[in-house]
Amino acid sequence: MDNLILENLQEETKAIPRAKDLDYLCVERSPIQGLGLFTFKDLSACEVLFKLGGKKVYRIYDPAFAQCDLNWMGMGYQEWLELEQGDIGLYMNHSCAPNAIVDKHLQVITLRPVAKNEEILIDYSTTELDPYWSMNCACGQPGCRKTLLSFQYLPLELKREYSRFLAPAFGERVSALRK
Numbered sequence: 001m002d003n004l005i006l007e008n009l010q011e012e013t014k015a016i017p018r019a020k021d022l023d024y025l026c027v028e029r030s031p032i033q034g035l036g037l038f039t040f041k042d043l044s045a046c047e048v049l050f051k052l053g054g055k056k057v058y059r060i061y062d063p064a065f066a067q068c069d070l071n072w073m074g075m076g077y078q079e080w081l082e083l084e085q086g087d088i089g090l091y092m093n094h095s096c097a098p099n100a101i102v103d104k105h106l107q108v109i110t111l112r113p114v115a116k117n118e119e120i121l122i123d124y125s126t127t128e129l130d131p132y133w134s135m136n137c138a139c140g141q142p143g144c145r146k147t148l149l150s151f152q153y154l155p156l157e158l159k160r161e162y163s164r165f166l167a168p169a170f171g172e173r174v175s176a177l178r179k
């Protein structure tokens with residue numbers, strides 16, 4: 001298993017469980033889209049739930065590739081995590097008002113208290129730096145952005161809020177216009 005885990009995982013994150021080892025998480029039909037990941041117990045804010053597994057992949061950004069539907073999560077500049085088959089982290093849906101985030105150590109962390117039976121939702125713009133990537137959103141939240149773009153195009157306040165969890169490549173794009 002260790003050889004599948006990202007090479008830059010830090011020592012202190014190794015004790016964090018994998019999603020499949022957590023009996024309070026379950027994949028069920030989601031009101032947002034398809035299947036989603038749900039918790040069957042109350043969670044507090046800033047709780048580290050589990051870490052994702054996969055391998056790091058690199059690719060140069062290009063418009064055609066950006067629309068491919070792959071299980072890749074952007075972790076840096078032209079750098080992604082290709083999630084392991086069967087990782088239930090794959091089922092995390094997007095919300096413009098997320099209750100969790102994937103941090104730079106690939107840990108899924110709650111952003112606020114999450115009630116029993118709630119779906120675990122992340123903001124997909126926090127896992128993408130590809131300037132060509134976009135996705136339509138119908139999450140139904142009052143602040144829904146409708147069209148999702150990569151992290152660098154988020155409103156400044158959101159970038160500030162999210163960047164403290166994310167890899168330096170994201171932090172570098174908080175105030176800069178750099179794509």
Ligand SMILES: [Zn+2]
Nearest residue numbers: 096137139144
């Ligand atoms: Zn939305």
